[in-house]
Amino acid sequence: MSHESPSRNGAFRPITPRRAVDEITAQIRERISSGEFRPGDRLPSQRDLAEQFQVSRNTVREAIASLEDIGLVTVTRGATGGAFVSLGTSSGIVTSLSDLFSIGVITPQNLREARAIVGKAAAELAAERATDLDIALLQDIVDRASAYAAKGDIAQRSEANFRFHIELARISGNPILEYLTDAVIHINRKIAARYEAPPNDIVIPFRRRLMTLIKQKRSAEAGMEMVNFLDSLANYYQTAPLLTDAARETHNSYREADKEET
Known part of the structure; x- marks a missing residue:
């Protein structure tokens, strides 16, 4: 400084x-x-x-x-x-949007629409701008998520998936997309913690398809892949079973452990 x-x-x-x-x-x-x-x-x-x-x-x-x-x-x-x-932080946006969601000014439908718009743009720009190092980092997150899934560690898999979206926004090179993604993911984490996580067959194939598109710099297709995935995710949560209190505590403890790793 x-x-x-x-x-x-x-x-x-x-x-x-x-x-x-x-x-x-x-x-x-x-x-x-x-x-x-x-x-x-x-x-x-x-x-x-x-x-x-x-x-x-x-x-x-x-x-x-x-x-x-x-x-x-x-x-x-x-x-x-x-x-x-500050050199740049999303904390103010995260707090403001989280508060607005908590009091009902921002609805789940608002959140779904915003996440689709931001996610599509982030995926498109990341496909255009990702360096070899960026791709290696994303691939590492995907591999970790797949390993957690293979072990049946769904809580850690979910946290790795959230990390994937955050890194994708960073790679986009647009700080506005990065800050908005941080805020939307923060709210989505709270929502997801109440429900059973989506099955592997929704999440893992998407990551692999998106990685292929990013590596090949197929920007428009990467954006549509993200939109389709987020639609599938939103549809899943409409009927997803609620977690028990014990399962929710386990999920949250994994979240904290993953934060310390990263």
Whole structure:
């Protein structure tokens, strides 16, 4: 990360106590949007910000936490720590869309449509842009999923499949698709955790067909393969049996283990 950026246009403007956190957040966001603070730059210390804004450090701390929540800054601890302009994160989008889904503003049908649109675009671009290294990474995930399936470890197979979609979006080279995929997969994980996972004959053949299309750079066909798969998946979940509490706990424990591996 780079050194702390100077305040090129002078100190931040003092503010009144009312709505202080919102005003601090707005001013810092303005500096980030203008390019004065760029990705990787360290913001002034909490002490310096408190002096410039003429507020308490607690107020500054709350504003920084708000910026961290929406993914604009990353806070690290220790002697070399501080608040840094984010290099890119989907956390704000994930949180916002998850909350909207939880309260019913986003419906399952909305989610299904969005996942099909985003998944199709990601598959098409990945087929166009995947490097040999990208293909090797995707193939490794597919092989792991197949190995888990052969052992009857459906929870780990499912988590590997989610990882496949996330990596596919990254390979697309479009950060918007990547962030939206992260958000949609986050919600889908929660939904999938309630049900028995789809059988191998829905999931494994799709992965193999899609890998062939990506290797051959058949972009349009890769996109349609993704759409057809997601349709099959959505149809499965319409009648899928619910998991028992014990099975759900096992599924979630595998999820956490897989996160640690990756």
